[in-house]
Amino acid sequence: MDSNKEDSYDFDKLDHIDRKIDENRVRKKDDDRLKLVETVFDEKTRLILFSMISKGYFDALEGAISTGKEANVYFATSKEESIAIKIFRIDAPSFKKMRGYIEGDYRFKKIRGKRSGFIEMWAKKEFKNLKRMAEHDVPVPQPIYVERNILLMEYLGEGDSVLPLLRDCHVNKPKKLYKNLIETVRTIYRDAKLVHADLSAYNILYNEVKEEFFIIDVSQAVLTDHPKSSEFLLRDLNNINQYFQGFGVDIIPLDKIFTWVTGFEANEILIYETLNK
Ligand SMILES: Nc1ncnc2c1ncn2[C@@H]1O[C@H](COP(=O)(O)OP(=O)(O)O)[C@@H](O)[C@H]1O
Ligand SMILES: [Mg+2]
Numbered sequence: 001m002d003s004n005k006e007d008s009y010d011f012d013k014l015d016h017i018d019r020k021i022d023e024n025r026v027r028k029k030d031d032d033r034l035k036l037v038e039t040v041f042d043e044k045t046r047l048i049l050f051s052m053i054s055k056g057y058f059d060a061l062e063g064a065i066s067t068g069k070e071a072n073v074y075f076a077t078s079k080e081e082s083i084a085i086k087i088f089r090i091d092a093p094s095f096k097k098m099r100g101y102i103e104g105d106y107r108f109k110k111i112r113g114k115r116s117g118f119i120e121m122w123a124k125k126e127f128k129n130l131k132r133m134a135e136h137d138v139p140v141p142q143p144i145y146v147e148r149n150i151l152l153m154e155y156l157g158e159g160d161s162v163l164p165l166l167r168d169c170h171v172n173k174p175k176k177l178y179k180n181l182i183e184t185v186r187t188i189y190r191d192a193k194l195v196h197a198d199l200s201a202y203n204i205l206y207n208e209v210k211e212e213f214f215i216i217d218v219s220q221a222v223l224t225d226h227p228k229s230s231e232f233l234l235r236d237l238n239n240i241n242q243y244f245q246g247f248g249v250d251i252i253p254l255d256k257i258f259t260w261v262t263g264f265e266a267n268e269i270l271i272y273e274t275l276n277k
């Protein structure tokens with residue numbers, strides 16, 4: 001990376017970010033998401049984005065791909081490549097929900113009291129989980145960099161057309177995809193030693209042409225020794241089963257699939273609860 005870039009403030013680029021923020025504001029005004037956009041870009045976030053530009057991670061923030069409850073995802077470009085930028089909201093309303101996933105994970109023993117510290121950890125957790133999965137050849141966006149509440153990762157899409165959610169796709173060979181997905185869950189469990197914990201057709205991106213899928217949104221993924229990992233895994237597997245059942249695929253019963261993934265039998269009560277939620 002060019003060290004001069006670090007020192008020279010490029011006000012054109014900062015101005016570009018400001019303009020993008022303004023455009024978002026105008027666009028979002030009608031649907032009441034104005035507040036959300038503004039809270040994502042708090043002063044510190046804006047400065048970090050700018051410093052990322054000056055370090056050469058990307059050149060321009062092109063616009064929002066998704067605005068969610070906990071994070072917004074943006075599309076950014078540089079000369080060489082496009083990247084996705086996930087910005088966790090410092091004022092995330094689901095702060096409480098996040099706690100349960102971090103407690104019980106020895107990698108995050110020192111939970112800091114401050115909300116911003118907590119969200120920072122959430123972004124780092126997603127980065128680490130992506131890295132772990134990528135190291136074991138799980139199809140995920142490659143993580144690039146993380147700082148405070150901002151995660152940079154590989155952009156999944158071509159040009160400005162982002163890959164759609166599996167939820168919205170036409171699947172030609174559902175049986176084959178079902179098998180591949182279950183195998184991936186097993187790899188995540190056995191090799192990466194993780195459970196996704198929010199797996200569904202909403203957190204899988206799909207390339208209809210190449211018949212390729214990518215697992216995303218892994219901030220809440222937990223280590224397999226997390227006290228609730230079996231409960232989370234059952235929920236993930238049940239979501240996948242239900243989705244493919246809708247395509248008429250002969251699905252594997254939840255208890256069998258759990259044992260195939262983990263190598264041990266699931267607690268019957270947990271299975272019952274998962275199936276009857
Ligand atoms: N690496 C990526 N490349 C392209 N689009 C992405 C990428 N990561 C996330 N997205 C898009 O952003 C949306 C939200 O991201 P996600 O990580 O699922 O966050 P959340 O569901 O918590 O808001 C996804 O549904 C997807 O459309
Ligand atoms: Mg998601």
